[in-house]
Amino acid sequence: MRISDYIEQSFSNLRKKKLRTFLTTFGVVIGIGALVSMISFGQGVQKNATDQFKELELFNYINVSQSVRPEQESHHDPDEEPIKEVPHVERGAKYLDDAFIHKVTQLKGVESAFPEVRFPALIRFKEKEQFTLVQVLPAYVCQSQLVKRLRAGKPYESDDSNSLVISDAMLRRMDIRNPQDVIGQQIEISTVTLDFNFSNLVNIASSLLGGKDPNSKGTDRLPFSSRKYTFTIVGVAERMGFGGVGDVFIPQGPSQRMQKLSLTSIWDFFQSPQQTMGYSSVSVRLASAKYLEPVKKQIQAWGFKTFAMLDQLDEMKKAFIFMDMFLFAVGMIAITVASLGIVNTMVMSVFERYREIGIMKAVGAADRDVRKIFFFESGMIGFLGGVFGFALGWVVSAVINHVINYYTAKQGVPYANFFIFPFWLLIGAVAFSVVVSLIAGVYPASRAAKVDPIVALRHD
Numbered sequence: 001m002r003i004s005d006y007i008e009q010s011f012s013n014l015r016k017k018k019l020r021t022f023l024t025t026f027g028v029v030i031g032i033g034a035l036v037s038m039i040s041f042g043q044g045v046q047k048n049a050t051d052q053f054k055e056l057e058l059f060n061y062i063n064v065s066q067s068v069r070p071e072q073e074s075h076h077d078p079d080e081e082p083i084k085e086v087p088h089v090e091r092g093a094k095y096l097d098d099a100f101i102h103k104v105t106q107l108k109g110v111e112s113a114f115p116e117v118r119f120p121a122l123i124r125f126k127e128k129e130q131f132t133l134v135q136v137l138p139a140y141v142c143q144s145q146l147v148k149r150l151r152a153g154k155p156y157e158s159d160d161s162n163s164l165v166i167s168d169a170m171l172r173r174m175d176i177r178n179p180q181d182v183i184g185q186q187i188e189i190s191t192v193t194l195d196f197n198f199s200n201l202v203n204i205a206s207s208l209l210g211g212k213d214p215n216s217k218g219t220d221r222l223p224f225s226s227r228k229y230t231f232t233i234v235g236v237a238e239r240m241g242f243g244g245v246g247d248v249f250i251p252q253g254p255s256q257r258m259q260k261l262s263l264t265s266i267w268d269f270f271q272s273p274q275q276t277m278g279y280s281s282v283s284v285r286l287a288s289a290k291y292l293e294p295v296k297k298q299i300q301a302w303g304f305k306t307f308a309m310l311d312q313l314d315e316m317k318k319a320f321i322f323m324d325m326f327l328f329a330v331g332m333i334a335i336t337v338a339s340l341g342i343v344n345t346m347v348m349s350v351f352e353r354y355r356e357i358g359i360m361k362a363v364g365a366a367d368r369d370v371r372k373i374f375f376f377e378s379g380m381i382g383f384l385g386g387v388f389g390f391a392l393g394w395v396v397s398a399v400i401n402h403v404i405n406y407y408t409a410k411q412g413v414p415y416a417n418f419f420i421f422p423f424w425l426l427i428g429a430v431a432f433s434v435v436v437s438l439i440a441g442v443y444p445a446s447r448a449a450k451v452d453p454i455v456a457l458r459h460d
Contacts, residue, residue: 010376013349024338024345025385031338032389032433035331036425037397042324043420049316062284062292063116063307064104064299066096096279096304104284107298109291114138114252115279119260122190123166123248125182128174134189134248136255141285152179153235160253164189165235170247179236189229189248191260227259238414335432339440342381346374346444350451357451367449374445375438382437386430393429394421 014021101113117136122129142155142165156163164187168179176182231250284299286292289310296306350357357370397419405415 006372006376007380009373010380013353013373013377014380017349017352020345020348021381024341025381025388027338027341028335028381028385028433028437029389029392031331031334031336032386032429033392033396034334035328035432036390036393036421036429037400037419038327038331039324039425040393040397040419040421042320042327043422043425044418045323046320047420048416048418050313059289059308059310059313060286060292061309062286062296062299063281064096064100064284065281065305065307096282100302101282104282104295104299107295109286109288109295111285111287112138112140113282113284114141116281116283117255117279119191121192121248121260123170124188124190125174125176125185128176130170130173132170132247134250136252137249139251142249142251151236151238153183153233156234156251158253159251161234161251162231162254163234163251164231165237165249166233167237167247171236182233182236185233187231187233189231189250189258191227191229191258193227193259193261229254229258335436338385339436342378342437342440343443345381346378346441347447349377350374350444350448353448357448361451370451371445371449374448375441378437378441378445379434382434383430385437386433389433390426390429397421 096115101115104110104113114137118133119136120131121134122131139156139159139161143157150165151168153165155165166182166187171177171179171182231254237249284295286295292308292310296308299306360370361367401418404418409415
Protein backbone atom coordinates (compact mmCIF):
# COMPACT_ATOMS: atom_id res chain seq x y z
CA MET A 1 0.00 0.00 0.00
CA ARG A 2 1.10 3.55 -0.71
CA ILE A 3 1.38 6.16 2.02
CA SER A 4 -1.57 8.03 0.50
CA ASP A 5 -3.63 4.84 0.85
CA TYR A 6 -2.75 4.55 4.51
CA ILE A 7 -3.67 8.20 5.11
CA GLU A 8 -6.97 7.86 3.20
CA GLN A 9 -7.93 4.71 5.09
CA SER A 10 -6.94 6.30 8.43
CA PHE A 11 -9.23 9.28 7.79
CA SER A 12 -12.02 6.95 6.72
CA ASN A 13 -11.72 4.84 9.88
CA LEU A 14 -11.57 7.91 12.16
CA ARG A 15 -14.66 9.43 10.51
CA LYS A 16 -16.69 6.34 11.35
CA LYS A 17 -16.45 7.19 15.05
CA LYS A 18 -16.68 10.98 14.91
CA LEU A 19 -17.52 11.63 18.57
CA ARG A 20 -14.84 9.33 19.93
CA THR A 21 -12.27 10.71 17.51
CA PHE A 22 -13.23 14.28 18.43
CA LEU A 23 -12.96 13.66 22.18
CA THR A 24 -9.62 11.86 21.84
CA THR A 25 -8.21 14.54 19.57
CA PHE A 26 -9.55 17.27 21.84
CA GLY A 27 -7.66 15.70 24.73
CA VAL A 28 -4.46 15.98 22.70
CA VAL A 29 -5.38 19.57 21.78
CA ILE A 30 -5.72 20.48 25.46
CA GLY A 31 -2.42 18.82 26.32
CA ILE A 32 -0.46 20.42 23.48
CA GLY A 33 -2.13 23.78 24.11
CA ALA A 34 -1.08 23.70 27.76
CA LEU A 35 2.46 22.65 26.86
CA VAL A 36 2.77 25.32 24.17
CA SER A 37 1.50 28.03 26.54
CA MET A 38 3.98 26.96 29.22
CA ILE A 39 6.96 26.94 26.87
CA SER A 40 5.96 30.21 25.18
CA PHE A 41 5.67 31.87 28.58
CA GLY A 42 9.17 30.70 29.51
CA GLN A 43 10.50 31.99 26.19
CA GLY A 44 8.72 35.29 26.71
CA VAL A 45 10.22 35.79 30.16
CA GLN A 46 13.71 35.04 28.85
CA LYS A 47 13.37 37.34 25.86
CA ASN A 48 11.95 40.21 27.89
CA ALA A 49 14.74 39.91 30.46
CA THR A 50 17.62 39.67 28.00
CA ASP A 51 16.17 42.29 25.65
CA GLN A 52 15.72 44.76 28.47
CA PHE A 53 19.30 44.28 29.62
CA LYS A 54 20.52 44.74 26.05
CA GLU A 55 18.23 47.70 25.51
CA LEU A 56 19.57 49.42 28.60
CA GLU A 57 23.08 48.32 27.59
CA LEU A 58 23.64 46.90 31.06
CA PHE A 59 25.92 44.23 29.61
CA ASN A 60 28.33 47.06 28.73
CA TYR A 61 28.67 48.28 32.31
CA ILE A 62 31.00 47.39 35.16
CA ASN A 63 30.18 48.45 38.70
CA VAL A 64 33.33 49.16 40.70
CA SER A 65 33.42 49.30 44.48
CA GLN A 66 36.12 49.50 47.12
CA SER A 67 37.27 46.11 48.34
CA VAL A 68 38.08 47.44 51.81
CA ARG A 69 37.62 50.73 53.54
CA PRO A 70 40.79 52.83 53.60
CA GLU A 71 40.97 52.80 57.40
CA GLN A 72 41.00 49.00 57.36
CA GLU A 73 43.70 48.56 54.73
CA SER A 74 46.86 47.30 56.39
CA HIS A 75 49.20 46.56 53.47
CA HIS A 76 50.57 48.40 50.52
CA ASP A 77 52.26 47.18 47.37
CA PRO A 78 55.33 49.44 46.90
CA ASP A 79 55.22 48.82 43.12
CA GLU A 80 51.65 50.04 42.88
CA GLU A 81 51.01 53.73 42.36
CA PRO A 82 48.27 55.07 44.66
CA ILE A 83 45.36 56.72 42.92
CA LYS A 84 45.02 59.52 45.43
CA GLU A 85 46.53 60.64 48.70
CA VAL A 86 43.97 61.65 51.32
CA PRO A 87 45.08 63.54 54.46
CA HIS A 88 44.79 61.82 57.82
CA VAL A 89 44.65 58.38 56.19
CA GLU A 90 47.56 56.02 55.82
CA ARG A 91 49.67 56.30 52.72
CA GLY A 92 48.76 53.99 49.82
CA ALA A 93 45.01 53.84 50.45
CA LYS A 94 42.91 53.53 47.30
CA TYR A 95 39.78 55.55 46.65
CA LEU A 96 37.09 55.70 44.01
CA ASP A 97 37.51 59.38 43.37
CA ASP A 98 37.90 61.72 40.41
CA ALA A 99 41.49 60.54 39.94
CA PHE A 100 40.29 56.95 39.58
CA ILE A 101 37.60 58.02 37.11
CA HIS A 102 40.20 59.82 35.01
CA LYS A 103 42.53 56.82 35.18
CA VAL A 104 39.95 54.21 34.23
CA THR A 105 38.71 56.24 31.25
CA GLN A 106 42.21 55.91 29.76
CA LEU A 107 41.80 52.14 29.46
CA LYS A 108 41.11 50.68 26.04
CA GLY A 109 37.42 50.05 25.44
CA VAL A 110 36.19 52.39 28.20
CA GLU A 111 33.83 55.05 26.92
CA SER A 112 33.11 56.79 30.19
CA ALA A 113 32.87 56.41 33.94
CA PHE A 114 30.69 58.19 36.47
CA PRO A 115 30.09 57.83 40.21
CA GLU A 116 27.04 56.08 41.59
CA VAL A 117 25.43 58.68 43.81
CA ARG A 118 21.93 58.46 45.21
CA PHE A 119 20.39 59.97 48.27
CA PRO A 120 17.04 59.98 50.11
CA ALA A 121 14.87 63.03 49.70
CA LEU A 122 11.37 64.33 50.20
CA ILE A 123 9.81 65.33 46.87
CA ARG A 124 7.17 68.05 47.11
CA PHE A 125 5.03 69.03 44.13
CA LYS A 126 1.83 71.07 44.43
CA GLU A 127 1.27 70.16 48.08
CA LYS A 128 1.88 66.46 47.37
CA GLU A 129 4.85 64.79 49.08
CA GLN A 130 6.67 61.52 48.47
CA PHE A 131 9.88 60.01 49.84
CA THR A 132 12.21 58.47 47.26
CA LEU A 133 15.82 57.95 46.28
CA VAL A 134 17.24 60.59 43.97
CA GLN A 135 19.72 59.27 41.40
CA VAL A 136 22.56 61.50 40.21
CA LEU A 137 23.43 60.92 36.56
CA PRO A 138 25.59 62.85 34.11
CA ALA A 139 23.71 64.50 31.27
CA TYR A 140 25.21 62.23 28.61
CA VAL A 141 23.97 59.18 30.49
CA CYS A 142 20.50 60.66 30.86
CA GLN A 143 20.45 61.26 27.12
CA SER A 144 21.63 57.73 26.33
CA GLN A 145 19.84 54.41 26.34
CA LEU A 146 19.33 54.41 30.10
CA VAL A 147 16.43 56.85 30.04
CA LYS A 148 15.18 56.84 26.50
CA ARG A 149 11.48 56.11 26.82
CA LEU A 150 10.22 59.53 27.73
CA ARG A 151 6.48 59.92 28.00
CA ALA A 152 6.83 63.69 27.98
CA GLY A 153 9.54 66.34 27.73
CA LYS A 154 13.21 65.55 27.16
CA PRO A 155 16.37 64.69 29.15
CA TYR A 156 18.35 67.49 30.73
CA GLU A 157 21.04 68.72 28.36
CA SER A 158 23.72 69.97 30.73
CA ASP A 159 25.38 68.79 33.92
CA ASP A 160 24.95 72.29 35.34
CA SER A 161 21.27 72.68 34.54
CA ASN A 162 18.93 72.99 37.50
CA SER A 163 16.51 70.45 36.03
CA LEU A 164 15.48 66.86 36.57
CA VAL A 165 13.71 63.86 35.04
CA ILE A 166 10.97 62.20 37.07
CA SER A 167 9.25 58.85 36.58
CA ASP A 168 5.59 58.53 35.73
CA ALA A 169 5.36 56.05 38.63
CA MET A 170 6.26 58.86 41.03
CA LEU A 171 3.68 61.14 39.42
CA ARG A 172 1.00 58.49 39.79
CA ARG A 173 1.79 58.23 43.48
CA MET A 174 1.07 61.95 43.57
CA ASP A 175 -2.24 61.40 41.73
CA ILE A 176 -0.94 63.04 38.55
CA ARG A 177 -2.08 61.12 35.46
CA ASN A 178 -1.01 63.35 32.60
CA PRO A 179 2.81 63.59 32.36
CA GLN A 180 2.66 66.53 29.97
CA ASP A 181 1.10 68.72 32.67
CA VAL A 182 4.26 68.74 34.80
CA ILE A 183 6.77 69.71 32.10
CA GLY A 184 8.30 73.09 32.96
CA GLN A 185 6.85 73.03 36.49
CA GLN A 186 8.88 73.67 39.62
CA ILE A 187 9.46 70.83 42.09
CA GLU A 188 11.07 70.94 45.53
CA ILE A 189 13.61 68.44 46.87
CA SER A 190 14.28 68.38 50.62
CA THR A 191 17.45 66.60 51.70
CA VAL A 192 18.66 65.42 55.10
CA THR A 193 22.25 65.33 56.31
CA LEU A 194 23.65 63.37 59.24
CA ASP A 195 27.01 64.36 60.70
CA PHE A 196 28.07 61.13 62.41
CA ASN A 197 31.77 61.80 62.78
CA PHE A 198 33.55 60.40 65.83
CA SER A 199 33.96 63.68 67.68
CA ASN A 200 30.29 64.51 67.28
CA LEU A 201 29.30 61.08 68.60
CA VAL A 202 31.53 61.63 71.62
CA ASN A 203 29.91 64.99 72.30
CA ILE A 204 26.42 63.49 72.04
CA ALA A 205 27.35 60.64 74.37
CA SER A 206 28.88 63.10 76.85
CA SER A 207 25.73 65.21 76.74
CA LEU A 208 23.50 62.23 77.44
CA LEU A 209 25.70 60.84 80.21
CA GLY A 210 26.10 64.27 81.76
CA GLY A 211 22.36 64.90 81.79
CA LYS A 212 22.52 67.79 79.34
CA ASP A 213 19.90 68.41 76.71
CA PRO A 214 21.29 67.00 73.43
CA ASN A 215 19.18 69.54 71.51
CA SER A 216 20.78 72.51 73.27
CA LYS A 217 22.90 74.96 71.33
CA GLY A 218 26.63 74.64 71.10
CA THR A 219 28.55 71.44 70.61
CA ASP A 220 25.82 69.36 72.30
CA ARG A 221 23.44 68.85 69.42
CA LEU A 222 21.87 66.05 67.39
CA PRO A 223 23.44 65.73 63.91
CA PHE A 224 20.33 66.43 61.82
CA SER A 225 19.81 69.13 59.22
CA SER A 226 17.53 69.70 56.25
CA ARG A 227 17.90 71.71 53.06
CA LYS A 228 15.39 72.58 50.33
CA TYR A 229 16.23 72.89 46.65
CA THR A 230 14.08 73.82 43.67
CA PHE A 231 14.34 72.12 40.28
CA THR A 232 12.50 72.34 36.97
CA ILE A 233 10.92 69.18 35.56
CA VAL A 234 12.11 68.76 31.97
CA GLY A 235 11.15 65.13 31.33
CA VAL A 236 8.90 62.30 32.48
CA ALA A 237 10.30 58.81 31.94
CA GLU A 238 8.25 55.73 31.28
CA ARG A 239 10.91 53.62 32.91
CA MET A 240 13.62 54.80 35.25
CA GLY A 241 16.56 52.82 34.18
CA PHE A 242 19.92 52.66 35.83
CA GLY A 243 20.03 49.73 38.21
CA GLY A 244 16.30 50.02 38.79
CA VAL A 245 16.95 52.54 41.60
CA GLY A 246 15.38 55.95 41.98
CA ASP A 247 12.36 57.76 40.59
CA VAL A 248 14.11 61.09 40.15
CA PHE A 249 17.28 61.82 38.13
CA ILE A 250 19.28 65.03 38.54
CA PRO A 251 22.56 66.19 36.94
CA GLN A 252 25.92 66.24 38.69
CA GLY A 253 26.33 70.01 38.96
CA PRO A 254 23.38 70.75 41.26
CA SER A 255 24.09 67.55 43.20
CA GLN A 256 27.57 68.72 44.10
CA ARG A 257 26.13 71.96 45.50
CA MET A 258 23.52 70.14 47.61
CA GLN A 259 24.00 69.14 51.22
CA LYS A 260 22.70 65.59 51.33
CA LEU A 261 23.12 62.17 52.82
CA SER A 262 24.41 59.68 50.28
CA LEU A 263 23.15 56.13 50.67
CA THR A 264 25.43 54.34 48.26
CA SER A 265 27.19 52.70 51.21
CA ILE A 266 26.71 52.24 54.94
CA TRP A 267 30.13 53.79 55.43
CA ASP A 268 28.75 57.12 54.29
CA PHE A 269 27.02 57.46 57.67
CA PHE A 270 30.40 57.82 59.34
CA GLN A 271 31.81 60.60 57.19
CA SER A 272 31.47 64.21 58.08
CA PRO A 273 30.35 66.64 55.38
CA GLN A 274 33.85 68.15 55.34
CA GLN A 275 35.61 64.83 54.76
CA THR A 276 35.98 63.41 51.28
CA MET A 277 36.59 59.67 51.23
CA GLY A 278 35.82 59.01 47.58
CA TYR A 279 32.76 57.47 45.99
CA SER A 280 31.31 54.22 47.23
CA SER A 281 30.89 52.88 43.69
CA VAL A 282 31.60 53.92 40.12
CA SER A 283 29.92 52.74 36.93
CA VAL A 284 32.21 52.14 33.97
CA ARG A 285 30.65 52.14 30.51
CA LEU A 286 32.35 50.06 27.82
CA ALA A 287 32.22 50.52 24.08
CA SER A 288 31.49 46.82 23.70
CA ALA A 289 31.05 43.75 25.89
CA LYS A 290 34.24 42.29 24.36
CA TYR A 291 36.29 44.68 26.53
CA LEU A 292 34.66 43.43 29.72
CA GLU A 293 37.27 40.90 30.84
CA PRO A 294 40.45 42.96 30.19
CA VAL A 295 38.98 46.05 31.85
CA LYS A 296 37.77 44.02 34.83
CA LYS A 297 41.18 42.41 35.31
CA GLN A 298 42.90 45.78 35.23
CA ILE A 299 40.50 47.32 37.75
CA GLN A 300 40.84 44.29 40.03
CA ALA A 301 44.62 44.59 39.75
CA TRP A 302 44.25 48.09 41.17
CA GLY A 303 42.61 46.59 44.24
CA PHE A 304 38.90 47.22 43.58
CA LYS A 305 35.89 44.94 43.41
CA THR A 306 33.97 44.63 40.16
CA PHE A 307 30.50 43.44 39.25
CA ALA A 308 29.18 43.01 35.71
CA MET A 309 25.71 41.95 34.67
CA LEU A 310 27.23 39.89 31.87
CA ASP A 311 28.87 37.69 34.52
CA GLN A 312 25.42 36.80 35.75
CA LEU A 313 24.14 35.87 32.28
CA ASP A 314 25.22 32.23 32.61
CA GLU A 315 23.49 31.98 35.98
CA MET A 316 20.40 33.54 34.46
CA LYS A 317 20.48 31.00 31.65
CA LYS A 318 20.68 28.17 34.17
CA ALA A 319 17.71 29.59 36.02
CA PHE A 320 15.79 29.83 32.74
CA ILE A 321 16.63 26.20 31.94
CA PHE A 322 15.25 25.06 35.29
CA MET A 323 12.15 27.18 34.75
CA ASP A 324 11.63 25.67 31.27
CA MET A 325 12.04 22.17 32.71
CA PHE A 326 9.43 22.89 35.37
CA LEU A 327 6.97 24.32 32.85
CA PHE A 328 7.61 21.40 30.50
CA ALA A 329 6.95 18.93 33.32
CA VAL A 330 3.63 20.62 34.11
CA GLY A 331 2.61 20.51 30.44
CA MET A 332 3.61 16.85 30.18
CA ILE A 333 0.96 15.94 32.74
CA ALA A 334 -1.74 16.96 30.27
CA ILE A 335 0.06 15.17 27.41
CA THR A 336 0.27 11.97 29.46
CA VAL A 337 -3.47 12.05 30.13
CA ALA A 338 -4.13 12.67 26.43
CA SER A 339 -1.89 9.73 25.42
CA LEU A 340 -3.90 7.41 27.68
CA GLY A 341 -6.99 8.57 25.81
CA ILE A 342 -5.33 7.61 22.52
CA VAL A 343 -4.46 4.16 23.85
CA ASN A 344 -8.04 3.67 25.01
CA THR A 345 -9.49 4.80 21.67
CA MET A 346 -7.20 2.61 19.58
CA VAL A 347 -7.71 -0.49 21.78
CA MET A 348 -11.46 -0.04 21.48
CA SER A 349 -10.99 0.31 17.73
CA VAL A 350 -9.16 -3.04 17.64
CA PHE A 351 -12.05 -4.79 19.39
CA GLU A 352 -14.66 -3.13 17.18
CA ARG A 353 -12.78 -3.96 13.95
CA TYR A 354 -11.75 -7.45 14.96
CA ARG A 355 -13.58 -9.09 12.06
CA GLU A 356 -12.37 -6.40 9.61
CA ILE A 357 -8.78 -7.13 10.61
CA GLY A 358 -9.36 -10.85 10.03
CA ILE A 359 -10.71 -10.16 6.55
CA MET A 360 -7.70 -7.97 5.67
CA LYS A 361 -5.33 -10.73 6.76
CA ALA A 362 -7.36 -13.37 4.91
CA VAL A 363 -7.00 -11.50 1.61
CA GLY A 364 -3.23 -11.16 2.00
CA ALA A 365 -2.52 -8.20 4.35
CA ALA A 366 0.68 -8.74 6.33
CA ASP A 367 1.07 -8.00 10.01
CA ARG A 368 3.13 -4.91 9.18
CA ASP A 369 0.30 -3.59 6.98
CA VAL A 370 -2.21 -3.88 9.82
CA ARG A 371 0.29 -2.33 12.20
CA LYS A 372 0.89 0.61 9.82
CA ILE A 373 -2.85 1.28 9.52
CA PHE A 374 -3.21 1.71 13.28
CA PHE A 375 0.02 3.68 13.47
CA PHE A 376 -1.25 6.09 10.82
CA GLU A 377 -4.53 6.50 12.69
CA SER A 378 -2.65 7.30 15.92
CA GLY A 379 -0.33 9.67 14.07
CA MET A 380 -3.28 11.40 12.43
CA ILE A 381 -4.84 12.05 15.85
CA GLY A 382 -1.49 13.41 17.02
CA PHE A 383 -1.07 15.62 13.95
CA LEU A 384 -4.52 17.18 14.26
CA GLY A 385 -4.06 17.53 18.02
CA GLY A 386 -0.69 19.24 17.51
CA VAL A 387 -1.94 21.75 14.94
CA PHE A 388 -5.11 22.70 16.78
CA GLY A 389 -3.31 22.49 20.13
CA PHE A 390 -0.79 25.09 18.99
CA ALA A 391 -3.65 27.28 17.78
CA LEU A 392 -5.42 26.89 21.13
CA GLY A 393 -2.24 27.72 23.05
CA TRP A 394 -1.70 30.82 20.89
CA VAL A 395 -5.27 32.07 21.37
CA VAL A 396 -5.32 31.46 25.14
CA SER A 397 -1.89 33.07 25.57
CA ALA A 398 -2.97 36.09 23.53
CA VAL A 399 -6.03 36.54 25.75
CA ILE A 400 -3.98 36.19 28.95
CA ASN A 401 -1.34 38.60 27.61
CA HIS A 402 -4.03 41.15 26.75
CA VAL A 403 -5.65 40.88 30.20
CA ILE A 404 -2.29 41.25 31.99
CA ASN A 405 -1.31 44.29 29.94
CA TYR A 406 -4.75 45.81 30.46
CA TYR A 407 -4.27 45.84 34.22
CA THR A 408 -0.57 46.72 34.19
CA ALA A 409 -1.26 49.64 31.84
CA LYS A 410 -3.36 51.20 34.60
CA GLN A 411 -0.22 51.20 36.73
CA GLY A 412 1.76 52.90 33.98
CA VAL A 413 3.74 49.77 33.08
CA PRO A 414 4.61 49.68 29.36
CA TYR A 415 3.19 46.98 27.11
CA ALA A 416 5.07 43.69 27.22
CA ASN A 417 4.65 40.45 25.33
CA PHE A 418 4.81 37.73 27.96
CA PHE A 419 4.35 34.89 25.44
CA ILE A 420 6.69 34.26 22.53
CA PHE A 421 5.81 31.82 19.71
CA PRO A 422 8.88 31.16 17.57
CA PHE A 423 8.49 29.06 14.43
CA TRP A 424 10.38 26.14 15.96
CA LEU A 425 7.70 25.94 18.66
CA LEU A 426 5.03 25.25 16.03
CA ILE A 427 7.10 22.55 14.33
CA GLY A 428 8.16 21.11 17.69
CA ALA A 429 4.60 21.04 19.03
CA VAL A 430 3.24 19.18 16.01
CA ALA A 431 6.19 16.78 15.86
CA PHE A 432 6.04 16.09 19.60
CA SER A 433 2.31 15.46 19.40
CA VAL A 434 2.76 12.99 16.54
CA VAL A 435 5.59 11.18 18.36
CA VAL A 436 3.58 10.89 21.58
CA SER A 437 0.58 9.62 19.63
CA LEU A 438 2.70 7.03 17.80
CA ILE A 439 4.12 5.83 21.10
CA ALA A 440 0.58 5.61 22.49
CA GLY A 441 -0.41 3.59 19.40
CA VAL A 442 2.35 0.99 19.77
CA TYR A 443 0.34 -1.37 21.98
CA PRO A 444 -2.96 -1.16 20.01
CA ALA A 445 -1.12 -1.61 16.69
CA SER A 446 0.82 -4.60 18.01
CA ARG A 447 -2.38 -6.11 19.34
CA ALA A 448 -4.10 -5.64 16.00
CA ALA A 449 -1.15 -7.19 14.15
CA LYS A 450 -1.33 -10.30 16.35
CA VAL A 451 -5.01 -11.01 15.53
CA ASP A 452 -5.51 -14.57 14.26
CA PRO A 453 -7.50 -14.28 10.99
CA ILE A 454 -9.32 -17.60 11.55
CA VAL A 455 -10.45 -16.57 15.03
CA ALA A 456 -11.32 -13.09 13.77
CA LEU A 457 -13.48 -14.43 10.94
CA ARG A 458 -15.44 -16.53 13.43
CA HIS A 459 -15.88 -13.46 15.66
CA ASP A 460 -19.48 -12.26 15.76
